[in-house]
Amino acid sequence: MIDLRGVSKVFSIPHQKRKTAFDRVFGRGHYTFESFHALNEVSLRVEAGEFVGIVGRNGCGKSTLLRVVAGIYPPTTGTVRVDGAVAPILELGVGFNGALTVRDNVFLYGVLLGVRRRRLEAELASILDRAGISRFEDARLETLSTGLRTRLAFTVALLAEAPVLIVDEALAVGDEKFQAQCLAELRRLKDEGRTALLVSHDVSLLSQVCRRLVLLDAGTVREDGPVEKVIERYRSA
Amino acid sequence: MPPSPSPPRLLRWEVLRELAVSDFRLKYYDSVLGYAWSMLSPLLMLAVFYFVFRFVLGVTTPGYLVYLLVGLVCWTFFQDCSYSGLTALGGKAGVLKAIHLPAGLVVAAGVLSTLITLAINVSVLVLALGLGGRLSPLAPLALLPLLCLALFAAGVSFLVALAGVRFHDTSLIWSVLLQACFWLTPVVYVANTGPIAELLYLNPLARCLYLIRWFLLYDYLPTLRFVVLTVLACGATFVAGVGLFLRRQSGIPEAL
Numbered sequence: 001m002i003d004l005r006g007v008s009k010v011f012s013i014p015h016q017k018r019k020t021a022f023d024r025v026f027g028r029g030h031y032t033f034e035s036f037h038a039l040n041e042v043s044l045r046v047e048a049g050e051f052v053g054i055v056g057r058n059g060c061g062k063s064t065l066l067r068v069v070a071g072i073y074p075p076t077t078g079t080v081r082v083d084g085a086v087a088p089i090l091e092l093g094v095g096f097n098g099a100l101t102v103r104d105n106v107f108l109y110g111v112l113l114g115v116r117r118r119r120l121e122a123e124l125a126s127i128l129d130r131a132g133i134s135r136f137e138d139a140r141l142e143t144l145s146t147g148l149r150t151r152l153a154f155t156v157a158l159l160a161e162a163p164v165l166i167v168d169e170a171l172a173v174g175d176e177k178f179q180a181q182c183l184a185e186l187r188r189l190k191d192e193g194r195t196a197l198l199v200s201h202d203v204s205l206l207s208q209v210c211r212r213l214v215l216l217d218a219g220t221v222r223e224d225g226p227v228e229k230v231i232e233r234y235r236s237a
Numbered sequence: 238m239p240p241s242p243s244p245p246r247l248l249r250w251e252v253l254r255e256l257a258v259s260d261f262r263l264k265y266y267d268s269v270l271g272y273a274w275s276m277l278s279p280l281l282m283l284a285v286f287y288f289v290f291r292f293v294l295g296v297t298t299p300g301y302l303v304y305l306l307v308g309l310v311c312w313t314f315f316q317d318c319s320y321s322g323l324t325a326l327g328g329k330a331g332v333l334k335a336i337h338l339p340a341g342l343v344v345a346a347g348v349l350s351t352l353i354t355l356a357i358n359v360s361v362l363v364l365a366l367g368l369g370g371r372l373s374p375l376a377p378l379a380l381l382p383l384l385c386l387a388l389f390a391a392g393v394s395f396l397v398a399l400a401g402v403r404f405h406d407t408s409l410i411w412s413v414l415l416q417a418c419f420w421l422t423p424v425v426y427v428a429n430t431g432p433i434a435e436l437l438y439l440n441p442l443a444r445c446l447y448l449i450r451w452f453l454l455y456d457y458l459p460t461l462r463f464v465v466l467t468v469l470a471c472g473a474t475f476v477a478g479v480g481l482f483l484r485r486q487s488g489i490p491e492a493l
Contacts, residue, residue, distance in 0.1 A: 011491070021404040071337040072490050090335040099266045100259055111255045112336050114248060 002046040002069055002164060002195060007078035009039040009064050009219075038064040040219040041078070048083065048163070051186070051196045053206035053227075055234050056216035062199045065216065066090060066166045069197060087113055087160030090168040093153030098142030102133060105141045106156055113160045123159070131155040151178060158185050165189065165196040183208055203231050249342060256329075256346030260321070261353050275354040276361055279309040286425045298427050300454065303371055307450050308424040310362055314355040315390045315442060316415060321347030322394030323401045323408055330493040340489040341482055344398045348391045359383065366453060373456045381464070382448035385471035389441050392471075392478030399482050402492050422446065441470040 015032045023031075038061045046052045054062050067073045068080060070088040095112040096105050106127055110120040120127070128134045131152040136144060144152070167186075186209045189196070200206050206213060206227070213230035215223040215237075223233045265271045283306050290296040290305070298304065325347040326333065326340060333340055366372040401407040422443045428434040429447075437443050444467040451459050 020406040021400075021410060022406065067334070067490075072334060074487050086337060088336055091331065094331050094335040097259060097263065099263055104259065104262070108255045108259055111248070111251045112332065112338065116248070117251050117255070 001048045001081075001083040002044070002197065003079075003081040004042055004044045004069070005079050007039055007042045007068060007075045007080060008037060009061075009068055009073060010076040011036045011038055037219050039068065039075075042216075042219070042221055043078075044214060044221065044224070046195055046197060048195050049190075049193045050212065051190050051198065051210045053203075053210040053213045054197060054199045054216060055201070055203055055206065055213055055230065057237075060216040061219040062216055063090070063168055064219075066168050066197060066199060070166050082164055084163035085114060085161075086164045086166055087157070087162035088166045089113075089154075089157045089160075090166065092150050092157065096141055096149065096153065098140065100141060101138050102128070102141055102144070102152065103137050106152070109153065110156050110159060113157055114162055115156070115159045119159070120156075127152075127155050127159070147175070147178075154178075154182060154185075158189070163194055165194055165198075167196060167198045169200055179205065203227075203234065207231070249339070252338065253342055253346050253349065256343065257349035257353070260346055260350035264350070264354075272357065276358055279306070279313045279358065282309050282313070290425060296426075300371070301427075303366065303369075303454060304427065304450060305425060306362065307453060308446055310355075310358045311386060311446055311449060312419065312422070312424045314351060314358070315386070315393075316419075317354065318348055318351040318390035318394050319397050319411065319415065321351050322396075322398035323411060326398055326402055326489065326493060333490045333493060340486045341395070341479070344395055344482065345391075348387075348394050351390075352387060355383075355387070363453070371454065373452060373454055375452045375456055375458070379449050379452035382445045382452065382467065385467055386442070386445040386449065388475040389445060389471040392474035392476070395478035395482040399485055402489055418442070441467065441474060445471065 012033045013036050015034065040061075042061075042065065044052075054065060056062050064073065066088070067090070068075050069082060070086050070090070071080075071082075072088070093109060095109045097108070100108065103124065106124060107117060107120050111117055124137070125134070128137055131148070133144065133148055133152060136148075141149060183205070186196070186198075190209060198206060198210065203213070211227060212225065213223075213227050213234075214221055215230050215234050217237065222237070223230045265274055268274055270277060283302075286305055286309070287302055291301065322344050325344050329343045332338060333343065363372060363376065366376075397407065397411055400411075404410075418440075421437060422440055423434075423437060423446060428437050438447065444463070448459060448464065448467060
């Protein structure tokens with residue numbers, strides 16, 4: 001279950017460059033800022049086992065919302081409650097390092113996403129098989145194509161045992177076959193009773209796994225309800 | 238109230254281990270000599286400093302070569318450890334912005350990675366001293382000042398990491414401070430007595446070096462007061478560095 005009550009996230013945007021020790025010491029009092037409300041009094045409740053999609057224009061606060069739920073950014077005001085661990089799939093393969101072998105990257109990325117090392121060792125062959133790269137276990141990751149790397153990242157990310165999934169645009173990567181595979185995996189996770197918040201610009205993809213969508217606009221919830229209703233509002237906005 | 242539960246303790250250890258081991262592997266990525274570089278670097282510095290101090294400046298201290306080697310191995314660790322703190326968060330900015338991971342784990346992994354190198358180097362050093370008949374019977378006691386050195390370097394590493402997030406010129410300032418610290422610490426020269434030495438040994442790093450050399454090379458005990466003050470100074474640096482970092486770490490991902 002995810003429960004957000006009156007959550008706001010304000011970023012302080014400086015008007016001038018102010019990142020050096022020199023600036024801090026000698027420029028005191030000469031700098032101006034403005035507040036950017038990335039999220040504004042957002043209240044949202046996602047029940048256990050529910051898959052909810054978040055839609056909205058670029059810069060409306062979707063990614064900030066996911067980061068606040070995942071615990072990466074603390075909210076400026078309001079409360080966030082999440083029952084159980086969160087597996088944030090915000091950027092596929094974010095812990096990958098091209099210089100390490102495929103095997104090492106599976107362990108590194110998997111552990112970062114909260115999968116136990118012992119499980120990764122036991123399922124390594126199956127992970128590589130599902131990603132279609134069994135022959136490249138000892139190859140450096142940088143020798144694989146972007147598509148293969150993404151496939152590997154998604155396969156590892158799906159192993160996350162956390163009851164709550166946070167997915168940002170992961171459905172938008174890969175070819176049609178890969179997207180179909182992703183959808184099938186997400187449906188399986190939904191059947192297992194996991195909870196998920198999914199962000200995508202592709203509402204048709206979201207509508208295949210979600211019954212409820214939330215429309216964000218300028219950090220505020222504009223619409224929250226059945227897929228068709230929210231899509232209509234989103235397209236007319 | 239935390240937005241989501243932190244990773245369990247066991248999993249944190251697994252993350253720390255994976256990050257540290259991958260850091261260690263990447264350090265010697267594509268180098269011909271691999272891990273041998275970790276020992277070769279202080280050995281090359283040793284050759285240069287020994288030549289300059291022995292033959293140019295005419296230093297005649299008995300056992301100077303071994304004194305210098307111990308100093309350089311410890312200094313190289315301190316330097317690498319503090320730099321790892323400086324670069325760790327920036328290098329893992331993408332991960333910290335996408336995964337709920339305590340930023341302290343990333344810095345700790347960098348420290349652990351340099352500790353692996355220190356462990357290898359000290360093992361080789363002790364072996365060489367033993368084979369050369371120069372190892373003191375008190376050598377096992379050197380583990381205490383080595384632990385103090387690790388605590389001090391880790392504390393500094395956390396402080397530098399925090400400063401690096403706030404001020405982008407920290408790396409430039411730190412490289413100057415490190416140079417000053419190198420020459421104000423008896424790494425390559427001997428300073429055991431006199432008012433200047435007393436001043437130099439206010440520095441916890443100098444105290445650690447003094448004790449490590451003492452236990453490894455000499456067979457009589459230093460004063461208990463000196464040992465206790467060294468432990469307290471290094472422990473305080475560690476607590477201050479880690480404590481300050483932990484108080485500020487929740488804001489680090491958005492500051493990167």
